[in-house]
Amino acid sequence: MYDPSPADKFTFGLWTVGNVGRDPFGEPVRAALSPAEIVRLLAEVGAWGVNFHDNDLVPIDASADERERIIRDFRAALDATGLVVPMATTNLFTDPAFKDGAFTSNDARVRAYALQKTMRAIDLGVELGAKTYVFWGGREGVETDAAKSPSESIKRFREAINFLCDYARDQRYDLRFALEPKPNEPRGDLYFATVGAMLGFIGTLEHPEMVGVNPEMAHEQMAGLNFLHAVAQAWEAGKLFHIDLNDQVIGRFDQDLRFGSHNIKSAFFLVKYLEDVGYDGSRHFDAHAYRTEDAAGVKDFARGCMRTYLILKEKAQRFNADPEIQALLAELNAVDDSVAPHLGPYSAERAAALKAAHFDRQALGARGYGYERLDQLAVEIVLGVR
């Protein structure tokens, strides 16, 4: 009942189930897998698609022959398993050249190299079928604001995205860009820290219609924000082009935990929202297994992400079909006949009538909303007793 199918559009990046368990205080604990081995692993656990950074697939120093072999083997694995490549992105954060950022580096040579690397990575992503291109500015930030003006950095980032939008248009690529925010890590502070900051930025671009956001659950939660509200604002603005699902303990470094493994209630309301509004993009799990896990544990991780999503999807259906919950919501959202004429688009008549209307403020303040009952019912849905 909770087994994934291609219709669920579950995807994983090569770097997720390929994570070797290195952390700032420890060496790798798992063997590295080839891209083809990762594709076969994802097919075995029931994923629909696989995403990649350029250098997850082709190492930055690979020769032309190695590059050709790697891509051939990757394609063969895709063909053999039926997995697709919905999203691609550029690694602009691992190589030391990017230690002061990529598009916002103070070194103009680095900014130019980052554009070159990204154009080549876009070509590769499109060649393998990607329709969404993610930009996560992992090094676009500072440890000290003595280094550069934040507004100068915004200008540099805008120039880069405008240039690359024009490149994709020039190449006639069927591609949309999804900007992924994060408040900090690996830099002390990252520019464009939240979904809201990215939405504000997109409006300043030359081609805003081809640029949206890729919200990540752990990143908004690191900033102490309600991830659902960020996703809903992106969706409402027509800018939810992709989504990175995982989990996070608030106030910690980016843990990229298995989806639903910590904030189950947040995960429930997020899944409910995505399903209620009919989001039809990838459900991408940008997460990785605990460092304690072996190869079998990595599959447990991947299966757990998808299974929890499907369980919560079914619970959202139960919430939407629950007579008591729906009766409470209908009552809460009912509009009293006495106030209905006052609501709606502006007109001079409506404004005059509204200004003259009488409101019993004490009565408005005295009423109860019944949210304790409503939330208890939601919790009981999540707990599986309704």
Ligand code: DIG
């Ligand atoms: C980190 O959350 C970033 C990188 O994993 C990748 O560039 C992007 C795409 O999911 N998320």
Ligand code: MN
């Ligand atoms: Mn993350």
Ligand code: MN
């Ligand atoms: Mn991410």
